[in-house]
Amino acid sequence: MNYSIAVIPGDGIGPEVIAPALEVLDVVGDTFGHIFNYAELEAGGCAIDSTGEPLPASTLETAKQCDAVLLGAVGGPQWETLPGNLRPERALLGLRSGLGLFANLRPAALLPQLRDACPIKDEVLAASNPEGKPSFDLLIVRELTGGLYFGARGRSSDGTSAFDTETYSKAEIERVLHSGYAAAAVRRKKLCVVDKANVLESSRLWREIAQETAKQYPDIETTYMYVDNAAMQLVRAPGQFDVMVTSNLFGDILSDEASVLTGSIGMLASASLGSAGTDSEKGTVMGMYEPIHGSAPDIAGKDTANPLATILSAAMMLRYSFKLEKEAAAVEAAVSAVLDAGYRTGDIARRDGKKGEEKIVGTKAMGEAVIKAL
Amino acid sequence: MNYSIAVIPGDGIGPEVIAPALEVLDVVGDTFGHIFNYAELEAGGCAIDSTGEPLPASTLETAKQCDAVLLGAVGGPQWETLPGNLRPERALLGLRSGLGLFANLRPAALLPQLRDACPIKDEVLAASNPEGKPSFDLLIVRELTGGLYFGARGRSSDGTSAFDTETYSKAEIERVLHSGYAAAAVRRKKLCVVDKANVLESSRLWREIAQETAKQYPDIETTYMYVDNAAMQLVRAPGQFDVMVTSNLFGDILSDEASVLTGSIGMLASASLGSAGTDSEKGTVMGMYEPIHGSAPDIAGKDTANPLATILSAAMMLRYSFKLEKEAAAVEAAVSAVLDAGYRTGDIARRDGKKGEEKIVGTKAMGEAVIKAL
Numbered sequence: 010m011n012y013s014i015a016v017i018p019g020d021g022i023g024p025e026v027i028a029p030a031l032e033v034l035d036v037v038g039d040t041f042g043h044i045f046n047y048a049e050l051e052a053g054g055c056a057i058d059s060t061g062e063p064l065p066a067s068t069l070e071t072a073k074q075c076d077a078v079l080l081g082a083v084g085g086p087q088w089e090t091l092p093g094n095l096r097p098e099r100a101l102l103g104l105r106s107g108l109g110l111f112a113n114l115r116p117a118a119l120l121p122q123l124r125d126a127c128p129i130k131d132e133v134l135a136a137s138n139p140e141g142k143p144s145f146d147l148l149i150v151r152e153l154t155g156g157l158y159f160g161a162r163g164r165s166s167d168g169t170s171a172f173d174t175e176t177y178s179k180a181e182i183e184r185v186l187h188s189g190y191a192a193a194a195v196r197r198k199k200l201c202v203v204d205k206a207n208v209l210e211s212s213r214l215w216r217e218i219a220q221e222t223a224k225q226y227p228d229i230e231t232t233y234m235y236v237d238n239a240a241m242q243l244v245r246a247p248g249q250f251d252v253m254v255t256s257n258l259f260g261d262i263l264s265d266e267a268s269v270l271t272g273s274i275g276m277l278a279s280a281s282l283g284s285a286g287t288d289s290e291k292g293t294v295m296g297m298y299e300p301i302h303g304s305a306p307d308i309a310g311k312d313t314a315n316p317l318a319t320i321l322s323a324a325m326m327l328r329y330s331f332k333l334e335k336e337a338a339a340v341e342a343a344v345s346a347v348l349d350a351g352y353r354t355g356d357i358a359r360r361d362g363k364k365g366e367e368k369i370v371g372t373k374a375m376g377e378a379v380i381k382a383l
Numbered sequence: 384m385n386y387s388i389a390v391i392p393g394d395g396i397g398p399e400v401i402a403p404a405l406e407v408l409d410v411v412g413d414t415f416g417h418i419f420n421y422a423e424l425e426a427g428g429c430a431i432d433s434t435g436e437p438l439p440a441s442t443l444e445t446a447k448q449c450d451a452v453l454l455g456a457v458g459g460p461q462w463e464t465l466p467g468n469l470r471p472e473r474a475l476l477g478l479r480s481g482l483g484l485f486a487n488l489r490p491a492a493l494l495p496q497l498r499d500a501c502p503i504k505d506e507v508l509a510a511s512n513p514e515g516k517p518s519f520d521l522l523i524v525r526e527l528t529g530g531l532y533f534g535a536r537g538r539s540s541d542g543t544s545a546f547d548t549e550t551y552s553k554a555e556i557e558r559v560l561h562s563g564y565a566a567a568a569v570r571r572k573k574l575c576v577v578d579k580a581n582v583l584e585s586s587r588l589w590r591e592i593a594q595e596t597a598k599q600y601p602d603i604e605t606t607y608m609y610v611d612n613a614a615m616q617l618v619r620a621p622g623q624f625d626v627m628v629t630s631n632l633f634g635d636i637l638s639d640e641a642s643v644l645t646g647s648i649g650m651l652a653s654a655s656l657g658s659a660g661t662d663s664e665k666g667t668v669m670g671m672y673e674p675i676h677g678s679a680p681d682i683a684g685k686d687t688a689n690p691l692a693t694i695l696s697a698a699m700m701l702r703y704s705f706k707l708e709k710e711a712a713a714v715e716a717a718v719s720a721v722l723d724a725g726y727r728t729g730d731i732a733r734r735d736g737k738k739g740e741e742k743i744v745g746t747k748a749m750g751e752a753v754i755k756a757l
């Protein structure tokens with residue numbers, strides 16, 4: 010089958026980590042008999058430089074016509090002083106809302122090969138792990154097109170006060186909960202709704218709707234937690250969580266916290282999905298796939314960035330947008346194999362001094378190792 | 384001198400942890416020649432049960448007439464299904480805004496005696512510590528009477544959507560920044576402003592005003608960080624922080640995250656202060672002091688709760704509201720001495736198996752140990 014992918018390398022290390030991911034996709038295509046066509050598009054800082062806009066209309070239009078979007082990273086210090094609506098981040102927000110990608114899936118799991126990179130003590134991890142192992146495997150499902158990110162905002166006329174609005178509708182909350190339950194159903198069947206219902210009215214609506222929705226999923230255990238407690242529990246006892254569903258802002262904060270628990274943010278992929286209703290005739294589901302890490306301008310162009318998060322994002326694209334489970338699993342297995350073989354970029358190098366067993370490689374060499382393992 | 388203290392034991396373990404703190408204050412009074420008068424007041428769940436309201440008007444009135452407030456904890460599952468404005472938490476919010484306590488100081492430091500309770504690996508702590516020690520010592524200054532907690536909120540007429548408003552004025556932001564700088568001046572002279580200025584207009588106002596205000600404090604190093612990054616950095620590299628200043632909601636989340644890093648939330652005190660302008664003739668500054676931990680209904684009445692956070696909150700009261708530095712330091716030294724002597728409540732018992740050296744005690748015995756050390 011033919012698949013069209015909007016490729017947005019973006020800024021900083023974006024282009025460097027995208028390149029090996031596309032090579033991996035090409036090998037997957039050759040091996041399994043698919044053709045991936047890439048439409049390379051500009052968004053973020055580079056688009057500001059060349060067009061004056063972080064998200065040119067043509068980028069969004071073309072992305073809409075593709076089957077999925079693969080994004081590197083956007084942003085950098087040179088664009089941080091621009092007014093809010095002209096910053097690189099607007100490109101992300103515009104793509105999310107423009108493509109209707111309301112469910113952001115951010116897995117955070119401790120890979121056995123990278124356990125020593127985890128900042129948390131083994132005994133703390135083991136205490137909350139259902140099997141007593143020093144490990145965790147959780148998925149944050151973040152609402153991505155509502156809440157404080159997209160509510161009305163502004164300044165008082167004299168500029169001395171400012172406001173933002175958190176708004177959520179029943180429909181917005183329901184659909185992201187369904188995404189969470191769909192994920193929980195194929196995982197450990199636990200779902201924790203995170204809110205601040207003891208203070209916020211929008212959170213009280215979240216909780217009411219979650220309590221209603223939970224009834225439709227009797228075989229999944231639904232629990233509720235305040236966001237401040239969740240921020241604690243992630244560090245204290247990450248093993249208690251399977252799927253966490255939460256608002257846009259809380260998801261932003263908690264998913265970054267969770268990512269650092271893995272000790273290897275350079276490994277973490279994400280998927281942003283719309284509703285199953287957006288399937289085209291091919292059976293594809295529009296989604297945007299990107300590494301969790303940012304554009305890391307300080308190491309851009311040095312061939313040291315870790316491309317695995319982007320390669321794993323491409324694997325998520327194969328699974329969620331193209332329903333190519335076998336192909337996705339093959340990519341994931343190849344990544345696991347290169348880690349087993351000791352390949353490490355600098356960010357995931359061993360911290361424990363036992364450096365002998367690893368092979369420190371750059372971005373390109375890591376990509377080549379994955380391709381070889383495929 | 385005579386000091387009047389509004390004492391609000393509250394719910395759950397509140398009364399148990401307040402009792403030893405008052406005994407400690409009495410001993411301090413005897414030793415240093417002060418008289419502490421206590422006005423015991425109801426707020427929270429117990430007030431709902433006896434008066435129908437979480438914060439009876441008489442409680443707020445009496446508290447206003449006192450020199451400071453010492454609070455145990457409020458809340459419990461039996462009141463969680465009440466409508467928002469009738470929950471125990473309203474008592475906290477009402478006291479904060481009713482007493483004008485806009486600056487919430489939440490210290491989080493790793494005590495040397497409790498290092499093994501910290502969930503973070505030693506080498507991770509040491510990597511960000513300025514002296515390379517496996518330790519950190521930070522203070523979160525949280526804005527406490529503004530933002531999403533106190534903005535307009537409501538539902539659409541058909542109930543299917545809800546909103547909350549984050550609003551901040553220049554004046555609100557400035558005064559809490561000044562509180563942060565005052566704290567930083569007597570600490571390590573570093574202040575990090577945490578916001579989400581890449582998305583929120585209120586955060587952009589925070590950042591503008593912080594950049595202005597920073598000019599008044601040339602000897603303090605001011606930095607800026609997005610809240611999602613701060614949630615990461617707290618786990619990755621807590622040693623980089625001295626004072627962090629942030630909004631009400633971000634402070635709620637980050638201070639709970641920071642507290643768990645110490646591994647001993649049962650040890651953590653907090654102070655909520657108004658402006659220096661609220662000094663009475665005595666030179667006292669109105670403040671409310673409370674442990675970070677909650678009402679822990681599951682262990683209420685079992686004499687197992689850790690009273691040290693409340694005792695240390697009383698020490699903060701001596702320091703910040705009554706300017707009794709010597710007395711505050713004496714209480715802190717006594718707490719340190721009982722830890723050195725191996726006294727531990729269950730929550731701070733050693734995790735590393737070397738249990739021989741410690742004496743596990745209950746709430747009352749821990750209080751007595753502190754009094755003896757005084």
Ligand SMILES: CC(C)[C@H](C(=O)O)[C@@H](O)C(=O)O
Pocket residue numbers: 098101261581582611
């Ligand atoms: C860059 C920023 C606007 C964005 C967000 O807050 O959503 C980022 O932090 C993320 O999580 O993807």
Ligand SMILES: CC(C)[C@H](C(=O)O)[C@@H](O)C(=O)O
Pocket residue numbers: 207208237472475635
């Ligand atoms: C109980 C709740 C309303 C309160 C808050 O969110 O401020 C608590 O979490 C705290 O941090 O003191």
